[in-house]
Amino acid sequence: xxxxxxxxxxxxxxxxxxxxxxxxxxxxxxxxxxxxxxxxxxxxxxxxxxxxxxxxxxxxxxxxxxxxxxxxxxxxxxxxxxxxxxxxxxxxxxxxxxxxxxxxxxxxxxxxxxxxxxxxxxxxxxxxxxxxxxxxxxxxxxxxxxxxxxxxxxxxxxxxxxxxxxxxxxxxxxxxxxxxxxxxxxxxxxxxxxxxxxxxxxxxxxxxxxxxxxxxxxxxxxxxxxxxxxxxxxxxxxxxxxxxxxxxxxxxxxxxxx
Amino acid sequence: xxxxxxxxxxxxxxxxxxxxxxxxxxxxxxxxxxxxxxxxxxxxxxxxxxxxxxxxxxxxxxxxxxxxxxxxxxxxxxxxxxxxxxxxxxxxxxxxxxxxxxxxxxxxxxxxxxxxxxxxxxxxxxxxxxxxxxxxxxxxxxxxxxxxxxxxxxxxxxxxxxxxxxxxxxxxxxxxxxxxxxxxxxxxxxxxxxxxxxxxxxxxxxxxxxxxxxxxxxxxxxxxxxxxxxxxxxxxxxxxxxxxxxxxxxxxxxxxxxxxxxxxxxxxxxxxxxxxxxxxxx
Amino acid sequence: xxxxxxxxxxxxxxxxxxxxxxxxxxxxxxxxxxxxxxxxxxxxxxxxxxxxxxxxxxxxxxxxxxxxxxxxxxxxxxxxxxxxxxxxxxxxxxxxxxxxxxxxxxxxxxxxxxxxxxxxxxxxxxxxxxxxxxxxxxxxxxxxxxxxxxxxxxxxxxxxxxxxxxxxxxxxxxxxxxxxxxxxxxxxxxxxxxxxxxxxxxxxxxxxxxxxxxxxxxxxxxxxxxxxxxxxxxxxxxxxxxxxxxxxxxxxxxxxxxxxxxxxxxxxxxxxxxxxxxxxxxxxxxxxxxxxxxxxxxxxxxxxxxxxxxxxxxxxxxxxxxxxxxxxxxxxxxxx
Numbered sequence: 001x002x003x004x005x006x007x008x009x010x011x012x013x014x015x016x017x018x019x020x021x022x023x024x025x026x027x028x029x030x031x032x033x034x035x036x037x038x039x040x041x042x043x044x045x046x047x048x049x050x051x052x053x054x055x056x057x058x059x060x061x062x063x064x065x066x067x068x069x070x071x072x073x074x075x076x077x078x079x080x081x082x083x084x085x086x087x088x089x090x091x092x093x094x095x096x097x098x099x100x101x102x103x104x105x106x107x108x109x110x111x112x113x114x115x116x117x118x119x120x121x122x123x124x125x126x127x128x129x130x131x132x133x134x135x136x137x138x139x140x141x142x143x144x145x146x147x148x149x150x151x152x153x154x155x156x157x158x159x160x161x162x163x164x165x166x167x168x169x170x171x172x173x174x175x176x177x178x179x180x181x182x183x184x185x186x187x188x189x190x191x192x193x194x195x196x197x198x199x200x201x202x203x204x205x206x207x208x209x210x211x212x213x214x215x216x217x218x219x220x221x222x223x224x225x226x227x228x229x230x231x232x233x234x235x236x237x238x239x240x241x242x243x244x245x246x247x248x249x250x251x252x253x254x255x256x257x258x
Numbered sequence: 259x260x261x262x263x264x265x266x267x268x269x270x271x272x273x274x275x276x277x278x279x280x281x282x283x284x285x286x287x288x289x290x291x292x293x294x295x296x297x298x299x300x301x302x303x304x305x306x307x308x309x310x311x312x313x314x315x316x317x318x319x320x321x322x323x324x325x326x327x328x329x330x331x332x333x334x335x336x337x338x339x340x341x342x343x344x345x346x347x348x349x350x351x352x353x354x355x356x357x358x359x360x361x362x363x364x365x366x367x368x369x370x371x372x373x374x375x376x377x378x379x380x381x382x383x384x385x386x387x388x389x390x391x392x393x394x395x396x397x398x399x400x401x402x403x404x405x406x407x408x409x410x411x412x413x414x415x416x417x418x419x420x421x422x423x424x425x426x427x428x429x430x431x432x433x434x435x436x437x438x439x440x441x442x443x444x445x446x447x448x449x450x451x452x453x454x455x456x457x458x459x460x461x462x463x464x465x466x467x468x469x470x471x472x473x474x475x476x477x478x479x480x481x482x483x484x485x486x487x488x489x490x491x492x493x494x495x496x497x498x499x500x501x502x503x504x505x506x507x508x509x510x511x512x513x514x515x516x517x518x519x520x521x522x523x524x525x526x527x528x529x530x531x532x533x534x535x536x537x538x539x540x
Numbered sequence: 541x542x543x544x545x546x547x548x549x550x551x552x553x554x555x556x557x558x559x560x561x562x563x564x565x566x567x568x569x570x571x572x573x574x575x576x577x578x579x580x581x582x583x584x585x586x587x588x589x590x591x592x593x594x595x596x597x598x599x600x601x602x603x604x605x606x607x608x609x610x611x612x613x614x615x616x617x618x619x620x621x622x623x624x625x626x627x628x629x630x631x632x633x634x635x636x637x638x639x640x641x642x643x644x645x646x647x648x649x650x651x652x653x654x655x656x657x658x659x660x661x662x663x664x665x666x667x668x669x670x671x672x673x674x675x676x677x678x679x680x681x682x683x684x685x686x687x688x689x690x691x692x693x694x695x696x697x698x699x700x701x702x703x704x705x706x707x708x709x710x711x712x713x714x715x716x717x718x719x720x721x722x723x724x725x726x727x728x729x730x731x732x733x734x735x736x737x738x739x740x741x742x743x744x745x746x747x748x749x750x751x752x753x754x755x756x757x758x759x760x761x762x763x764x765x766x767x768x769x770x771x772x773x774x775x776x777x778x779x780x781x782x783x784x785x786x787x788x789x790x791x792x793x794x795x796x797x798x799x800x801x802x803x804x805x806x807x808x809x810x811x812x813x814x815x816x817x818x819x820x821x822x823x824x825x826x827x828x829x830x831x832x833x834x835x836x837x838x839x840x841x842x843x844x845x846x847x848x849x850x851x852x853x854x855x856x857x858x859x860x861x862x863x864x865x866x867x868x869x870x871x872x873x874x875x876x
Contacts, residue, residue, distance in 0.1 A: 094432075291684075
């Protein structure tokens with residue numbers, strides 16, 4: 001049911017520019033993220049990938065002095081329009097950060113349910129269902145189903161990150177933003193999360209920022225290459241990695257710089 | 259080893275030794291005082307001491323029940339007033355305090371933290387005793403609250419600042435509005451530290467005498483009426499210690515031991531709270 | 541710059557106004573909650589500047605009659621005569637400053653010793669217990685210090701300390717008079733013990749803020765442990781340490797109960813530490829309830845005003861010095 005509702009969902013940036021004070025970190029990027037796909041954003045450090053991601057759920061503007069010009073259209077509605085409430089927007093877009101950030105004073109159950117509780121009242125039964133569904137989607141259910149009431153801090157790093165994924169998907173957002181989600185994990189944890197991406201795109205449109213080119217190649221359907229805040233090239237992952245059309249892209253992919 | 263090097267090493271050892279001696283002298287003072295408290299006070303503590311009020315001057319027996327209860331009431335009321343304001347001010351400093359008003363509030367808090375408590379007593383007297391013509395526990399509590407507020411503001415701010423920014427971001431990304439992030443995520447995470455700060459502030463204030471001298475003033479009888487004078491352990495100790503009777507002096511030591519015990523319990527509780535927080539989860 | 545050529549991209553239809561689109565109902569209530577929250581917190585925070593202004597105002601208004609009557613001579617007149625209604629605070633001011641400086645003289649080496657010991661020389665296992673014990677010193681209420689001062693310290697001074705002091709130093713003006721117990725000396729010593737934990741706690745935080753690279757660089761160059769401390773650590777933290785000391789001074793200036801119980805409470809200026817003396821705080825504590833006339837009360841208010849202004853200035857200076865090193869951290873507020 002969720003999948004059907006999102007079938008026609010388009011997420012698109014139109015000449016998006018993001019500034020810190022006077023410095024543009026993202027310059028005039030127009031990029032389309034098709035529904036139910038995984039789009040990877042790659043590029044060397046400082047190229048603006050994370051900033052671009054944070055513009056998609058209006059987190060960028062929380063930094064003092066930060067501003068945005070251009071548009072981000074979620075199903076043809078500009079999320080930067082004046083009467084759009086960013087808080088409401090963020091409930092429709094989930095985000096997972098580089099380091100796992102479980103809420104330390106809450107149990108596993110409460111962590112996953114955290115996003116649900118701001119979204120209106122639900123019965124205990126509904127919350128239970130949503131939590132279980134989210135934990136299944138994050139491939140964490142089997143490991144924690146017997147200890148939902150215990151502290152989230154007792155989990156390993158990889159488990160905590162999957163918990164954060166569960167927390168992000170529990171409110172059934174339409175978009176899932178992953179900002180280098182495996183950067184602080186070991187290879188086993190990384191692999192599990194990469195496997196998740198394939199499964200999750202059935203339900204959500206995923207944008208993943210990564211500095212790991214192999215990860216981008218493994219995980220994504222489309223890849224966008226950013227350099228110095230500008231979109232250099234975008235295309236199907238298989239094509240971009242084998243037959244990049246821009247010289248810079250090829251240089252980055254083959255490791256000549258970055 | 260040359261003579262110069264030998265001298266340098268000798269100097270180092272001598273200075274190290276000096277530092278150690280100085281440090282332990284300070285600790286020695288504490289040990290002596292606490293030791294005297296125990297030695298001179300313990301023998302006078304019996305059940306009657308805790309349950310009876312003072313008897314007429316010169317007679318023996320009696321206890322400090324009125325003072326113990328009074329301490330709880332005056333300090334409790336002070337906490338009721340001081341904790342919300344102090345913690346609230348601290349939350350302001352942590353959440354919104356990076357601008358000029360925040361700087362001013364922070365500076366004022368630090369300066370107020372060093373204000374003589376007797377001056378605070380004068381202020382409480384002016385507003386609550388002088389107009390009504392009556393000493394009261396309430397006036398004393400207000401004075402103590404004024405002492406508590408800057409203390410709690412700074413400790414709260416410090417504890418809340420320790421919460422990593424990433425937690426705030428995670429909550430905001432979930433669609434939490436700012437106020438909910440601040441209360442349900444940030445403050446909740448820092449709660450252990452905030453409570454510790456409150457307990458420490460309460461312990462500090464429980465021992466205060468000066469602001470109570472002309473507000474709560476003291477009461478030889480058992481009273482729980484906050485609109486009238488009330489006795490506290492600190493006031494009782496002062497009266498007994500400076501009085502003429504040996505009996506009173508004996509009881510002053512015992513009361514001091516009880517007060518110290520109360521302060522110690524609060525201080526240990528404060529540490530215990532933080533230990534619990536850090537220990538949970540594994 | 542390429543956009544993705546998936547299926548033919550239709551031109552985006554007219555953008556619907558978010559407010560008409562039910563999915564985007566701007567939740568104005570949330571904004572209001574944020575605003576209310578901020579306003580409540582701000583109001584609570586404003587209590588602090590409000591308080592300091594109120595204190596200043598109350599003291600000033602109360603002192604006004606005395607200020608008008610006595611003018612600046614209040615500061616240097618020694619007569620304090622409630623009957624003749626002549627008031628001069630010079631002995632109290634002198635006593636406050638003298639007892640505080642005496643306290644600093646004793647406390648600073650002890651406190652710095654503790655701080656340096658804890659940060660530089662102490663074995664790890666000893667650190668927490670010693671720190672806790674020193675913090676405990678700060679937890680002892682002033683009146684308990686006074687109690688100990690009356691019944692333990694003063695007899696000790698009388699029997700074991702003053703006779704040898706008089707024998708050796710009796711020719712100096714500082715040890716000239718007879719000793720009856722309550723004295724500037726007793727007051728200074730008690731104050732010293734009381735301020736040691738404050739100076740030590742702040743100094744310790746200042747020293748901990750010194751980057752370890754300073755220390756390590758000195759040691760790497762062959763300095764002895766003490767030399768590393770003296771040449772690399774202490775100069776770096778010097779401003780903060782001075783701030784810590786001044787903070788201790790601020791505390792000493794305002795201490796009331798312990799002082800009034802051992803210092804003798806006599807309106808007198810003298811060079812001998814064996815004499816009784818008076819401080820501003822002690823005077824207020826002793827005489828406020830007894831003040832029978834309005835002028836008497838007003839004189840005491842003026843004493844309070846002088847004391848308050850003095851401690852505010854001293855504390856402000858101390859805080860500025862400490863902020864330079866610790867950069868706004870709530871240093872010293874954890875000391876019980």
